[in-house]
Amino acid sequence: MKAALHRRAVVEGLLADRQKLLVVAGLGSTTWDITAAGDHPLGFPTWGAMGQAAMIGLGLALAQPKRRVLVITGDGEMLMGLSALATIGVQKPMNLTVAVIDNERYGETGMQATHTAAGVDLAAVAKACGFRNSKVVSKQVDLRKIVHQTPGPNFLQIKVVAEKLPLVLPPQDGALLVERFRRALLGEP
Amino acid sequence: MLSWPDEVHRELKAAGVALVGYVPDAGHKRLIELCRADRSMRAVVLTTEEEGIGLAAGAWLGGKRSALLMQSSGVGNTVNVLGLLETCAIPLTIIVTMRGETGEFNSWQVPMGRATPAAFEIMGVEVRRASRAEEVAPLVAAALKDERAHAVLISQQVIGIKSFQQQSSK
Numbered sequence: 115m116k117a118a119l120h121r122r123a124v125v126e127g128l129l130a131d132r133q134k135l136l137v138v139a140g141l142g143s144t145t146w147d148i149t150a151a152g153d154h155p156l157g158f159p160t161w162g163a164m165g166q167a168a169m170i171g172l173g174l175a176l177a178q179p180k181r182r183v184l185v186i187t188g189d190g191e192m193l194m195g196l197s198a199l200a201t202i203g204v205q206k207p208m209n210l211t212v213a214v215i216d217n218e219r220y221g222e223t224g225m226q227a228t229h230t231a232a233g234v235d236l237a238a239v240a241k242a243c244g245f246r247n248s249k250v251v252s253k254q255v256d257l258r259k260i261v262h263q264t265p266g267p268n269f270l271q272i273k274v275v276a277e278k279l280p281l282v283l284p285p286q287d288g289a290l291l292v293e294r295f296r297r298a299l300l301g302e303p
Numbered sequence: 304m305l306s307w308p309d310e311v312h313r314e315l316k317a318a319g320v321a322l323v324g325y326v327p328d329a330g331h332k333r334l335i336e337l338c339r340a341d342r343s344m345r346a347v348v349l350t351t352e353e354e355g356i357g358l359a360a361g362a363w364l365g366g367k368r369s370a371l372l373m374q375s376s377g378v379g380n381t382v383n384v385l386g387l388l389e390t391c392a393i394p395l396t397i398i399v400t401m402r403g404e405t406g407e408f409n410s411w412q413v414p415m416g417r418a419t420p421a422a423f424e425i426m427g428v429e430v431r432r433a434s435r436a437e438e439v440a441p442l443v444a445a446a447l448k449d450e451r452a453h454a455v456l457i458s459q460q461v462i463g464i465k466s467f468q469q470q471s472s473k
Binding site: 136138158160161162163164165166167168169170171172173174175176177178195197198200201204205288289291292293295296299300 | 321322345347348349350351353354356357358359360361362363364365366367369383384386387390391392393
């Protein structure tokens with residue numbers, strides 16, 4: 115089945131009326147996607163540490179159990195840190211959702227096929243690892259109830275069109291990204 | 304007198320460490336049990352050491368300090384993502400039980416054991432070594448006071464695992 119969803123619209127939808135949502139984005143296209151939706155201090159766009167987006171989300175979710183946490187990452191980034199799904203499945207944070215924007219490609223390196231293009235089913239992996247909810251999304255639906263309310267851990271594998279889009283870059287200074295996130299969340303030091 | 308794991312647990316508690324990532328390890332057995340039993344801490348079992356760096360970064364974003372326990376054989380698994388600690392100025396204390404040193408029964412442990420201090424240092428992590436049990440807790444306490452990433456290496460002679468039989472009976 116050919117994907118019909120467009121990643122920027124999907125991410126914009128996930129982040130619409132975001133309120134106090136804490137957001138982590140994986141290296142590459144999803145970092146540009148969350149920035150295209152509007153740079154925000156309560157977002158942590160990664161420029162490195164490929165494979166760790168879901169684990170950063172877990173650390174954040176455990177540190178802030180009263181806040182909702184959303185990880186938005188790509189299929190290639192998720193595949194590099196696939197074991198995080200098992201670790202999250204053991205911890206079962208109610209406040210965490212991992213959304214994989216799955217274009218079945220490594221978008222930053224020349225659009226080479228990822229394992230999902232060959233049929234690796236990330237949603238099934240998450241389910242098998244103990245996520246409370248896990249599903250493949252291929253049609254335009256409002257996912258905000260899952261992100262903001264549904265007890266997690268939740269996993270969304272969102273199939274999108276493989277497309278090259280203009281880069282929308284967040285600040286690259288990691289210390290600044292951390293500092294502004296912590297200030298917005300925790301207040302002045 | 305307290306054992307080094309009890310002393311280290313006390314230091315972690317005193318520093319307000321709320322999250323402890325770990326990969327199961329015989330040398331860390333007692334410390335892991337203490338952290339798991341402590342209601343003021345969340346001990347998170349990992350499948351690979353690399354996950355512990357992401358976990359620590361997330362915890363710090365969320366306002367919590369963390370520690371990470373591993374064996375030297377896992378240090379190489381973290382190398383690329385250790386860069387995250389430097390670029391994002393994330394404090395983390397990593398406590399490492401050494402393998403591949405005096406008394407090692409498994410030669411396959413030797414290369415990573417030998418490379419462990421250098422692997423941390425090339426990625427900008429401060430390295431200190433405890434050669435005796437009483438040195439461990441003070442080094443951990445000092446690391447916890449700093450805003451940078453630190454590794455405290457616990458020499459194999461402190462752990463004292465000498466054979467498969469002894470390890471599996473611990």
